[in-house]
Amino acid sequence: MKAEDLQERIDQEIKLAKHIGIVVESADDTTVVLRAPLAPNGNHKGTAFGGSLYSVAMLSGWAWLTRFLEMRNISADAVIQESNMQFLVPVHGELLARMRTPAEADVKKFKRMLERAGRGRIRLTVEMQTEGTLAALFEGVFAAALRR
Amino acid sequence: MKAEDLQERIDQEIKLAKHIGIVVESADDTTVVLRAPLAPNGNHKGTAFGGSLYSVAMLSGWAWLTRFLEMRNISADAVIQESNMQFLVPVHGELLARMRTPAEADVKKFKRMLERAGRGRIRLTVEMQTEGTLAALFEGVFAAALRR
Numbered sequence: 001m002k003a004e005d006l007q008e009r010i011d012q013e014i015k016l017a018k019h020i021g022i023v024v025e026s027a028d029d030t031t032v033v034l035r036a037p038l039a040p041n042g043n044h045k046g047t048a049f050g051g052s053l054y055s056v057a058m059l060s061g062w063a064w065l066t067r068f069l070e071m072r073n074i075s076a077d078a079v080i081q082e083s084n085m086q087f088l089v090p091v092h093g094e095l096l097a098r099m100r101t102p103a104e105a106d107v108k109k110f111k112r113m114l115e116r117a118g119r120g121r122i123r124l125t126v127e128m129q130t131e132g133t134l135a136a137l138f139e140g141v142f143a144a145a146l147r148r
Numbered sequence: 149m150k151a152e153d154l155q156e157r158i159d160q161e162i163k164l165a166k167h168i169g170i171v172v173e174s175a176d177d178t179t180v181v182l183r184a185p186l187a188p189n190g191n192h193k194g195t196a197f198g199g200s201l202y203s204v205a206m207l208s209g210w211a212w213l214t215r216f217l218e219m220r221n222i223s224a225d226a227v228i229q230e231s232n233m234q235f236l237v238p239v240h241g242e243l244l245a246r247m248r249t250p251a252e253a254d255v256k257k258f259k260r261m262l263e264r265a266g267r268g269r270i271r272l273t274v275e276m277q278t279e280g281t282l283a284a285l286f287e288g289v290f291a292a293a294l295r296r
Contacts, residue, residue, distance in 0.1 A: 013192040016200055019167040044161040050228040051206055052164055055199025062198075080198040084232045 001067045003027045010063060020055055024063065029071075032064040036095040047090035053128060054085055057138035060097040061124035065142050068107075074114065076144040081121065083140035091130040097138075100125040110144075119145040149215045151175045158211060168203055172211065173244075177219075180212040184243040195238035201276055202233055205286035208245040209272035213290050216255075222262065224292040229269065231288035239278040245286075248273040258292075267293040 007024040010017045021040050025033040034056050041052035058080055065078040106122055113120035121143045128136040155172040158165050169188050173181040182204050189200035206228055213226040254270055261268035269291045276284040 014197050014199075015188055015190055016164075016167065016197055019164065019188075020199075040163055040167075042163055045225070049162050049164055049203075050210075050231075051162075051168075051199065051203030054202045054206070054231075055197075058199055058202075077193070079238075080235055082232070082234045083198075083202075084230075086230045087228055090227075 001027070001070050006032070006063050006067055009066065010059065014059070016055065017059070020052055022056065022059060027063065027067055029068070030101045031099045032060045032067065033099075034060045034063065034097045038091070038093055038095065041095055045090070047092055048095050050087060053087070053091065053095060053136050054083075054138070056095045056097045057085065057126040057128055057136065058083060058140060060099045060126045061138070061140050061142055064099050064124065065122065065144065069144060072111075074144075075147045076114065077147070078142050078144050081141045081143050083138060085139075086137045087135075088137065089130065089133060089135050091128065091135045093130060095128065096130070097126050097128050100127060114144060114146065118148075119143060149175070149218050154180070154211050154215055157214065158207065162207070164203065165207070168200055170204065170207060175211065175215055177216070178249045179247045180208045180215065181247075182208045182211065182245045186239070186241055186243065189243055193238070195240055196243050198235060201235070201239065201243060201284050202231075202286070204243045204245045205233065205274040205276055205284065206231060206288060208247045208274045209286070209288050209290055212247050212272065213270065213292065217292060220259075222292075223295045224262065225295070226290050226292050229289045229291050231286060233287075234285045235283075236285065237278065237281060237283050239276065239283045241278060243276065244278070245274050245276050248275060262292060262294065266296075267291060
């Protein structure tokens, strides 16, 4: 599943993604990087709206998990269950989200839960950078359940 | 500051609000209630996108604090610092966010911090309901700093 396929998937499945201007920069087993321009996501101070930052960060995790399932022919939908987000410094430019590569043990555990119980959960962390500085940190618990 | 004024403020300050379709249902010292239609915020499963739910919930807290400052002629911008959100059940209809009335002691403490130190922080909780059930719970720490 290439970046273009993941882009198509996001655009088809989430209506607001077009308005946010989500662009899949890269996608592989280790990470997903998403970008969005400031213009449609700005506030009156010329910085990024928190809801947009959250959406881009959350979608990085969702996209990684969606791709992970797709690549292994696992028929399951990824959903967000819980999340924590810290806003450290304002973002004055492009919104840039990069998922941290999850620990191999966590990925294995998730896959095992999904195989054995038909549902699994995994915690994913996403960093948002602005001009080389960590601007926001997202941590989300995502769940997937096998379609029957 | 009436609901219409708060609506105007949101629409002017946050570009994405129009695309989400944020409607200020009510606004007073005790709470702010915001609504948004499902259509622009849906995913392929016909439920609300997590980023939209987050945006509506977060804006309820932001709008309450913005109104609180405005009504008291306090020249300060409200910003989100940290948030936690739990997604309990999928939302199949309108997105509806109602801020829980903060404890009087917390509001007093926030105001005192702002007066004494020029900056204050307050934790606000927002409930999202769907068909009478709690669908999502947002907790955010908002900060305000006096403009100099």
